[in-house]
Amino acid sequence: MSELITNIGELMTQDGELGTLRNAAVVLEGERIAWIGDAGNAPAADTATDAQGRAVLPGWVDSHTHLIFAGDRTAEFEARMAGESYSAGGIAVSMNATRAASDYELTRMALGRVSEAASQGTTYLETKTGYGLDVEHEARSARIASTVADEVTYLGAHLVPAGMDAGAYTELVCGEMLGAVRPYVSWADVFCETGAFTPEQSRAVLTACREAGLGLRVHGNQLGPGAGTALAVEFGAASVDHVNFLADSDFDLLAQSWSGWDGGAGERGTVATVLPACDLSTRQPLAPARRLLDAGVQLAIASNCNPGTSYTSSVAFCVTTAVLQMGLSVHEAVRAATWGGALALGRETGTDEDGKRAVGSIAVGHRADLHMLNAPSATHLAYRPGMPLTHQVWRAGVVV
Ligand SMILES: N=CN[C@@H](CCC(=O)O)C(=O)O
Ligand SMILES: [Zn+2]
Structure with missing residues (x-):
C-alpha cells in the first residue's frame, strides 16, 4: 500500500540535503518513505491525504x-x-x-x-x-x-x-x-x-x-x-x-x-x-x-x-x-528532538539494505515516521506554547 501526503505547507525534513521544503509532498510505501518532492510533481498512490498547508516534521x-x-x-x-x-x-x-x-x-x-x-x-x-x-x-x-x-x-x-x-x-x-x-x-x-x-x-x-x-x-x-x-x-x-x-x-x-x-x-x-x-x-x-x-x-x-x-x-x-x-531556534530544537535523539540512539542512519531504517529525519528509504501539525509551520510550537498542535502521526507508515 502507498499513501501520498500532499499540500504540505512546510516539510521540515531534518535531512542535511533536503532541508525544509514548501508546498511539498511525501509518498509512503509500507513502512518506508518512497518519494519526496514538490506537490505539483507528486506521483499517484493508493490513497491520498491532503495536508491543507499544514507543517510536517519527523516524529x-x-x-x-x-x-x-x-x-x-x-x-x-x-x-x-x-x-x-x-x-x-x-x-x-x-x-x-x-x-x-x-x-x-x-x-x-x-x-x-x-x-x-x-x-x-x-x-x-x-x-x-x-x-x-x-x-x-x-x-x-x-x-x-x-x-x-x-x-x-x-x-x-x-x-x-x-x-x-x-x-x-x-x-x-x-x-x-x-x-x-x-x-x-x-x-x-x-x-x-x-x-x-x-x-x-x-x-x-x-x-x-x-x-x-x-x-x-x-x-x-x-x-x-x-x-x-x-x-x-x-x-x-x-x-x-x-x-x-x-x-x-x-x-x-x-x-x-x-x-x-x-x-x-x-x-x-x-x-x-x-x-x-x-x-x-x-x-x-x-x-x-x-x-x-x-x-x-x-x-x-x-x-x-x-x-x-x-x-x-x-x-x-x-x-x-x-x-x-x-x-x-525552532529548527535547532526540532532537530535535537528528532535527528538528535536518533543520533543519541545510533539510529540516525540506516537504509533499505540493512533493514534498520533511519529514524529522526525524512528522506527516501527512512522509516515513515511523520508528525503533522495543525499549524502552517513548526514555529507555531513555540509561538503557540501549550496548544495541542499534533494533527496526525504516522509510525512506520501506519497512522497512530
Ligand atoms: N536522575 C535520575 N533519574 C531520573 C529521576 C529518577 C526519579 O527521581 O525517579 C531522572 O533522570 O531525572
Ligand atoms: Zn533519567
Missing part, C-alpha cells in the same frame, strides 16, 4: 524515558514546589511501588504511557529499567520494557537500595543483575551523582556493561559539578544526559569527542541530551543547550518521562521550552 525521537514504574510521587513534587530540593532518594518510593505491582499492571501502565507519547508525535522511544533494583525486578522491568519500547536501557545503577552496601550492590549490578537483564537490553546507563553512584562505582558499571556488549549512556551533572560527563566521553558513551552543571572542561571534552566526525562518517562522539521538562520540574538551572551547540556539541532533547523529576512525555513541551528559555 519525535524520545531518547530518554523511564516508563516502567508504578506508584505516585505527587507529595514529593508538592514538597519541591514548596521549596525542598530534589534528591535521588525519591527513587526508592517508586522502587517499592514497582516491586509490588504485577506484570500485568506494569505492562498496562507502560503501554498507556507509550500511547500518550505517540498521540503527541513521538514515534521512536527509549526506556529504562531502574525502579526494580534487585535481580528479579530489574530483569522483569527489562523484559516488560522490551515489549513496549523501541530501545531498552539497563539502569540497575540508579540508586543503592536502602540497607545495601554500595560496593556489594555495584558488584551485583556488574554481575548477576547484568546477566539477568542482558537478553532484553542493548544499552546500559549509570546515575553518576552525589547520592547515587560515585565516579569509581560508575566506572565499574560502565566497564562491565561495555564488556557485556552494551552501548553506554550516563546520567551526568544533573545536580552538581562532577565526573559524569568526563566519564561518558572517556567511555565513548553515546550520550550523557541532564548536563546542567558543566565545567568549561566538560564543554571541551564533549566538543572534542565530535572532532573526528564529519556528519555522517568517522568517529562518533558523545551526544549531550538536555531534559528541559525535568529542569523545570526540579527547579534546576536549565541545561546550557545554547552554549553546547555553539561549542560544536551534538545535542538531543528528550522528555525524561519519569515519576520523580519529569512526569510528562510531551516532547513538544520540551521543544517549546528549549526555544523560549534555552535560546535555541
Whole structure:
C-alpha cells in the first residue's frame, strides 16, 4: 500500500540535503518513505491525504524515558514546589511501588504511557529499567520494557537500595543483575551523582556493561559539578544526559569527542541530551543547550518521562521550552528532538539494505515516521506554547 501526503505547507525534513521544503509532498510505501518532492510533481498512490498547508516534521525521537514504574510521587513534587530540593532518594518510593505491582499492571501502565507519547508525535522511544533494583525486578522491568519500547536501557545503577552496601550492590549490578537483564537490553546507563553512584562505582558499571556488549549512556551533572560527563566521553558513551552543571572542561571534552566526525562518517562522539521538562520540574538551572551547540556539541532533547523529576512525555513541551528559555531556534530544537535523539540512539542512519531504517529525519528509504501539525509551520510550537498542535502521526507508515 502507498499513501501520498500532499499540500504540505512546510516539510521540515531534518535531512542535511533536503532541508525544509514548501508546498511539498511525501509518498509512503509500507513502512518506508518512497518519494519526496514538490506537490505539483507528486506521483499517484493508493490513497491520498491532503495536508491543507499544514507543517510536517519527523516524529519525535524520545531518547530518554523511564516508563516502567508504578506508584505516585505527587507529595514529593508538592514538597519541591514548596521549596525542598530534589534528591535521588525519591527513587526508592517508586522502587517499592514497582516491586509490588504485577506484570500485568506494569505492562498496562507502560503501554498507556507509550500511547500518550505517540498521540503527541513521538514515534521512536527509549526506556529504562531502574525502579526494580534487585535481580528479579530489574530483569522483569527489562523484559516488560522490551515489549513496549523501541530501545531498552539497563539502569540497575540508579540508586543503592536502602540497607545495601554500595560496593556489594555495584558488584551485583556488574554481575548477576547484568546477566539477568542482558537478553532484553542493548544499552546500559549509570546515575553518576552525589547520592547515587560515585565516579569509581560508575566506572565499574560502565566497564562491565561495555564488556557485556552494551552501548553506554550516563546520567551526568544533573545536580552538581562532577565526573559524569568526563566519564561518558572517556567511555565513548553515546550520550550523557541532564548536563546542567558543566565545567568549561566538560564543554571541551564533549566538543572534542565530535572532532573526528564529519556528519555522517568517522568517529562518533558523545551526544549531550538536555531534559528541559525535568529542569523545570526540579527547579534546576536549565541545561546550557545554547552554549553546547555553539561549542560544536551534538545535542538531543528528550522528555525524561519519569515519576520523580519529569512526569510528562510531551516532547513538544520540551521543544517549546528549549526555544523560549534555552535560546535555541525552532529548527535547532526540532532537530535535537528528532535527528538528535536518533543520533543519541545510533539510529540516525540506516537504509533499505540493512533493514534498520533511519529514524529522526525524512528522506527516501527512512522509516515513515511523520508528525503533522495543525499549524502552517513548526514555529507555531513555540509561538503557540501549550496548544495541542499534533494533527496526525504516522509510525512506520501506519497512522497512530
Ligand atoms: N536522575 C535520575 N533519574 C531520573 C529521576 C529518577 C526519579 O527521581 O525517579 C531522572 O533522570 O531525572
Ligand atoms: Zn533519567
